[in-house]
Amino acid sequence: MKPPIDKPAKPPMADRSPILHLLLAALVGGAVAFVLSQLQFSLWIEPTASRDSAPPVIEVAPESVPQVSASPFPGAGAPKPLANGLRVRNASPHTVRVVLLSQQSNQAARPTATPYRAPIHWDFAPNEGSKGGLLLSLPEGNLTLQTGDVLVAFALDGSQRYWGPYVVGETSGLTQSAALEWQLEIAP
Template sequence: MTKRGVYPAAIGVVLLGLTVWFLSQFQISIQYEGVPSPVDPPPVQDEPSPPAAANPTPAASPPTAAPTTTPIAAPATPTAPQRAIAQAGALRVSNQTDHPVRVALLSRQAKTRNADGSESYGEPIHWDFAPQEGSTKGLLLALPEGEADLRVQAGDVITAFAQDGSRRYWGPYVVGETVAPVWNATSQEWELVLSK
């Protein structure tokens, strides 16, 4: 293998190592506070009412026009993080970018406790995607031949990075705790969409 072929793999190993180290050093906590409205309505001002003796019949107030807003297209993925979904299911990935991408999974099932009490993940599993591969329906990920079906569950860590030297990366995502991947209850799958 030439030195040029080793370089992208070395970058991937270094990025993955940094991701694991980062996750082991800090505890990530995301709290959902609600999504603010894209357009705040104008404040309503109360008009002083005239004294009861001066105006015995109530006057009809002029109708106020509702504020006009421009509809905003819904994002492809939810903007609010999910609340620790415990379902285990398959993983479907859609690469909607123009980059060749490597998706890496650190499974919680492979996590072990070291002699000093710290935890470490086992070997990560990875898949490579060509630009726009699986961009419409996504691709259902599988383990190498002869192994059990791939099942991801809450706490598993997924990260993705471009392999074209652009230094783009996505994640790390913690299954069931971050915005992505999204749980699809109908198909019983976790769905991860990588976009620009």
Template sequence: MKSLVHPAVIIASVLGILGLVWFALQFSVTIEIEPEPSPVGTIPATRSPTPTPTTPAQSAAPTPMAGTTPGSLRMSNQTDQPVRVALLAKRSPNAYSENPAHWDFTPYEGSTGGLILSLPEGNLTLNKGDIIVAFAQDGSGRYWGPYVVGETPTPVWNSQTQEWQLTLK
């Protein structure tokens, strides 16, 4: 009497291979590269909640500073996306804080005058070399930065208010 084991193994193997081929044909990988978002602009140097027209002097490059002055951070989200802003503070010439801080912004939150950011333990002071990045939280994959305080064009130093200002557009 012949055994039916061999034909069953052959049929199972053929079906398994066909299943793998079908699965491989259904699987695809797509990589899309999006253009970098537009650079971050500046916030007018006013504390009033009403928008003021921007003059060329206000939209110019950051004020050159010797040694880079520490100051608070005024943040404005002028996008239609919820964003998370993260800060990695520089603690020494070759070391950064082990615990980065982050803040979440709804679309257009702080868009006219910006909001001063703080930490749970008190005021936030940015120093030269601190790194700031922002990520859209809507799944679009948009990001802004990284910005290195005192080394990249943004955030911008406002000598009148003694603040760093960062606006996401």
């Protein structure tokens, strides 16, 4: 009979499952990540220019200043008053939208149709046109108001301020000048 051959001894970790190897690797990796996350790094950048040298100064001789006209269009003055036109003055500290509902011109021919056209609006910055007012127009040409047209103005800045409604020829607040031009002043 042959003597039994001794089998080589197994290392102690070989008996355990590979899950322990993964668990140990995760634990060591987590500890390293935690330590690295606690480190703080600082980076200083020194300026390359010395403090003794100042940046160059460029001197420019002033040129003659051109004369600016008060009107945005050279040679054009304030628009002439338009009979039944509308001039708006926003004397308020609010951004304002003015909306016009104008009547259909041939309402008698279509009694079942809506009595008003689609609304038209203009936006005004705070105090825009507060001195002389702005004469409103349409893309197609001049704007003329008729009796019964409705105007309303409201603030766009969330202050919930509104002015109107003003019915042309029927309510106060919308005045007609000596030149027969309608004027709306939006006061604070």
